Amino acid sequence: MSSTSSPNRPDEPVPKSATDAAILKIGHVASIVGVSTARIRLWEQERLITPLRTESGQRMYSMQDVKRLEKIRKLLESRSMTVVGIRQALDGDVEDDAPPAEDDIGAIGARVKELRRRNRMSLRDLSQEIAVSPSALSAFERGLSKPSIGRITQIAHALGTTTPELLGMPASEDRMIVRADEREVLPLEAEGVRIENLYQSSTVLQSQMVTIEPGFGSGEPMTHAGEEFLTVVAGSVEIVLDGVETVSLATGDSMTFPSTRPHTYANHGTVTARVVWVNTPPTF
Template structure:
């Protein structure tokens, strides 16, 4: 077997937010075709996992049947382009970028785990696959290394005085957290970080985080719960807007039965 990262069916199902039996059903319906070992064991590559997440969203949020899902998946360009971090002219995944940062500061996985509270196994897996960390965990890692999530995901500085991004032509952060899609509404890093969040049912930050700055959000569709300081709860519905200071510990989760979409702005660029 080559060095391509592959997951067993239980791992792939967990990352997609479904059961192993569901993956077997989707395979029988021709929606996904995993790699098979000589003994017949199913193995799923990162591209399979992203496809599974897409299938789940089309099935639960859009209510499509298997035939309609197959047709939707066959349409090229149905999902936004995903950025990869570049370093010294070579493309790198966000996991590889974090491994490079860790080695630059001379830290072991054990030391990073001790400082961030993220387990060694999760850190090791993420450095190899760029999969499996929550938004909070990724933010804590960025803070540990003295950088930001936007910088980790490849948003470089821009000298242009303006930025025009056409509808549905957004680039997206690498899909590190299950059910969370972050799309860039500007090119390059600006004094305002403007993002479009798509949250699958049940998606959350998986914990509270804080940083310098101010935040503004406007809900385009669905419903989201924001928790400030651990004990103040705010439910935002379609059309609602919300502002708060980023230094206040904040967490969030999609409380809608379907997808929630919102515009999220941070200033200065500290997210």
Template sequence: MVAVSHSAADQDALDVGALGAVVRRSRQRMGLSVEALAARSGLSTGLLSQLERGKGNPSLQTLSRLAGALGTQLVLLLQSAQRHGEPVVRADARPVLPDVDPGEDEGPRPVRELLTPDQNLPLQVIRTVMPPGFSNASRPFRHLGMESVHVLSGRLDVVIGEVRHELGAGDTITYECSQAHWWLNPSTSDETVVIGAVTPFAG
């Protein structure tokens, strides 16, 4: 849990220099200029430029608006800043990622934990626990990059385009993400646990 007081940049809570580096890298990964990020967040270009240089004392409201403009949550933005430059993610400190577009599905949702120290690195490693019967067939993914998925336990069906691949514990699949793809846990009683390495996609 990130400790914050009236100012998110309190010396005991957050290194503003690290925060600025995370914001700059996130903005560049999304292909945004400072001006474009200012327009998306409703913040001034001067404030953003100052923050990216590691200066200033941003409020929680400012950081919340900034996180939304960067497509993340405030807590994840702060955690990324706290871990900036730290290569280890401890087992009891894994950030839980927000659900990915659940739509109208009211069933149990997968739990996704980030295993890499920064949400904005060129590569993300994610541990996913899928409940029995879970499928995102109604909302398949499609984005740039590569993905490699290893099944730790249970069974996993991965459908890429029109081709279905059935995997069991110990199996690994690697594929281009530019084709529509979706996952299914075919079991009606057991969870499926997978580790996935993926190139993050912006927006």
């Protein structure tokens, strides 16, 4: 009895090579990469990955797709790049003259570039001022990387402005009272940190509520003119001064120090920390 080879079914993709063969389902891929299937679907919506689909609509992945997903996970976990930056980096499309990303980070980067040119500073001038490479600064100006709160503050001070002004926050009408649901939130796009203004007036005291999730913090050291006062209202935080002096603060603890000392903060605890932070003069 003779046998004949049966053609591929219409809903089965035809592989080009062993590594290109789309033979893995999303559940299997999720377990390999170490993320949830929902997260992979989100990355697909953000156009970071485009799996092959059968005629019935089922997602199928190749080993090349798995390698790409692993790169995506590592880049996102590093918190150093935006989704736009990751997409262009993976596609090999990161050019120095690429247009700014269409998001908040892209808008902030464009303002940095505008202020830098207004101050007649080259990329190298500003990068030396804040101790980063010109290529890293260029990536931020084009919205392809996401700097930490500390780095944004460094850039603002180097350009002779404040962090809120650099972030493009509009000037508000002076008000003596700010209700809890009326606080302005700084559009930092910094994962794990939220900063709300507790004031809305022309004042020498810049008071803010800083909310820090476990495992997150300011990043690079900040330094500027003035003084700072803070009190922890929930959780705990760790303040590092001059890169060597570490101060652990629990709920109810307070601290005062000159802003000229390089400083960082982080939440190494297991619960969300909330800190009332006051700068004078307003610089952050």
